[in-house]
Amino acid sequence: MRGSIWRPSPLPATYKTLQTAEVCVEPRLWVFSTRVTFAVLTGLLSLAIVTAFAYSLTQWTLLAVVALSLVLINALWISGGAVTALLGLMQPKLPTKSLPDCSMPKGRTAILVTLCGEDPGPVADYLHKLAGDLVQQNLAQENARLFVLSDTSDADSIEKEEGAFGELIASDHVSYRRRARNVGRKPGNIADWLQRHGADYDYMMVLDADSRMSARRVRQMIWQLETRPHTGLIQAGIALIPGRSGFGRHQRTSSRLLSRNFGRGFAAWSGRSGNYWGHNAIMRVAAFRAAAKLPHLSGRAPFGGDLLSHDFVEAAWIRRAGWAVELEPDLVGSAEDAPQTLEAFHRRDRRWCQGNLQHLRLLAEPSLHPVSRFHLISGIFSYLAAPVWLLLVGLISSGAVSLAGALPLILVATALLLPKICALIDGLTRSKTAKRRVVIARAWLAELGLSSLLAPLIMVRQAASVGSVLLGIDCGWKTGRCRAWRVPSGSIEAAVGLGFAALTILMGSVAALWLAPVVLPLVCAPLIVRVLDAGA
Structure with missing residues (x-):
């Protein structure tokens, strides 16, 4: 959705019963049960990530507690996205009413x-x-x-x-x-x-x-x-x-x-x-x-x-x-x-x-629907997540927070990959020919590779965006302001990546392998940007 480089067959018939003149009880119960499922699964996945992180801490310090709190915030964010994709895959494939050929609109x-x-x-x-x-x-x-x-x-x-x-x-x-x-x-x-x-x-x-x-x-x-x-x-x-x-x-x-x-x-x-x-x-x-x-x-x-x-x-x-x-x-x-x-x-x-x-x-604001309020919160966290990730990377690369074992990384990677895995399953099950399935699988692998390279770059820029807003810098609407903030060709990202790499080496941190998927794309950002922008 917004704040992401990917955003969004018709809905199930159970949902489409809202087309009747009377508001049915069934859709409301269906949506309520879906929301309960969403909340429970999001909570369980978040709890698993936080528990794994706590279990992997080698030393409990004040900074470790701060890091654990940051992990909880972003665990809720990425778990919500993962569960949303899982719910999409779980929706029943039921027939829906199609547009009548002879329908004429009643209004203008x-x-x-x-x-x-x-x-x-x-x-x-x-x-x-x-x-x-x-x-x-x-x-x-x-x-x-x-x-x-x-x-x-x-x-x-x-x-x-x-x-x-x-x-x-x-x-x-x-x-x-x-x-x-x-x-x-x-x-x-x-x-x-x-x-x-x-x-x-x-x-x-x-x-x-x-x-x-x-x-x-x-x-x-x-x-x-x-x-x-x-x-x-x-x-x-x-x-x-x-x-x-x-x-x-x-x-x-x-x-x-x-x-x-x-x-x-x-x-x-x-x-x-x-x-x-x-x-x-x-x-x-x-x-x-x-x-x-x-x-x-x-x-x-x-x-x-x-x-x-x-x-x-x-x-x-x-x-x-x-x-x-x-x-x-x-x-x-x-x-x-x-x-x-x-x-x-x-x-x-x-x-x-x-x-x-x-x-x-x-x-x-008074009288807002709880889900509408949740949409506002989700939009806010879609940007606050970036500086939180950046701070966590800094704490780990500096050795201020030390982890043993790869379980937290595996769970975070699972939550991040689940929307892509669900999309692949959905695409493959809808494909009617083996050739089409091969095309989808190849496109999926290419998308996974490129999005993995781009994620750290976008994280750094979004963290900078949040920082500039908090500093009171207004970029307005379709204006030339904030030109001083815009540094092209991936130089900001490369500088951040080199800083993390130097910090990891200097502190003798054992987290180098953990941080490689983040640091290497950042260091290579100028090349990545040049290649991807070609033809624009």
Whole structure:
């Protein structure tokens, strides 16, 4: 999910019974039992990791107790991900209701595409095709209307934007509006549309400039929302557009292998209290009105000001208003582009880090659903985990905390590998030919190798991101700030790796073999970055 380089077939029929007009008891009991299973298994796996670490300590000191506390924090985090993947594999493969060919929407849908300085050419090409495909799917303009909502402010970019959309505007396939003042960023842009046009539409679908949804998937999501009267938002699973660089191709492979199974597990325990990723989602206009006015955090950025990761908060607010928020993890017909270089990935991830840490100030908000509150906590820990791991590596490499035996490492590796193993099992069981199974196994091994190399690099950058936020450095939204923090070509990672290696040698620590999977990729970071960024 967010904060990770991989993120998310339909759901089991037991879950789909929510499509009836009455809210059934069965889905609620099903989700409740799944949540109990999730909590119990997460607790047991975390306990096993912490117990193994405690058993392996050669000496109990104050630093050892601190390390044990840090292990507990990250054990809960990685165990939750492992159990989510395991639950995805456990979901029954039952038939689901398919979209009727003759279905016609009862309400009107607005498809909102938000822009802020992005290249308008690919967006215009996509909307040309989508406009025609919507008609073929019985979604004429009286049923589904395309809106381009622009916050572009640069004069040259405005000229390019108006030229790219000129034909679509002239043919009335698209309604185009550019705000003179960028108040409230993307949430303010959508809130402005809601105030002007919301009364004319029943549903709204939100897309970013790099989002892509097929007309068939649009029609399917409208149908799903109309058959679930208590649902306020449905988030589609999101695949990745084919990558242009080695890093971009790696992300797409990770998404294709891992997202389907992990998404099924996430949907199973989140139930009617799912999350929102900011795009590729449909929602009722009436439900979104409950989230349109987001809180403005007092004080200065990075912890104050506008919410950067507004989507999690919007989902929590919609759920608090009594509407269900659901995930449909099917990836078909739903995609987005991804950063093609590690530097671009780190830049986006830095903004997400700041946005998720802002959620610390919202945890005490009254009347939030417990699962919505848990989503906020999970987003926060997705970034706090990195400095915790980094501190643990430092304590072990310095010899301040000494361990005997490999049992803790084996259990941590098991928890980290379990989502990948579950994804492999899911992919192999769905494959109908031996050739396809060979392709999946080969892709899985390549993804495992590359993600193992990248994990330490991302850990260092995320730890630096958390540190910069705690120091009060604001990187804002799509700005050139924090340039001084960005050091390209993996030099930061290499410096950290060499520091750990020197510390281990200097202190004569016996943990060198333990730390090799972390230290070696860090030392080789400049080469890894150069190879993976090629072709971007």
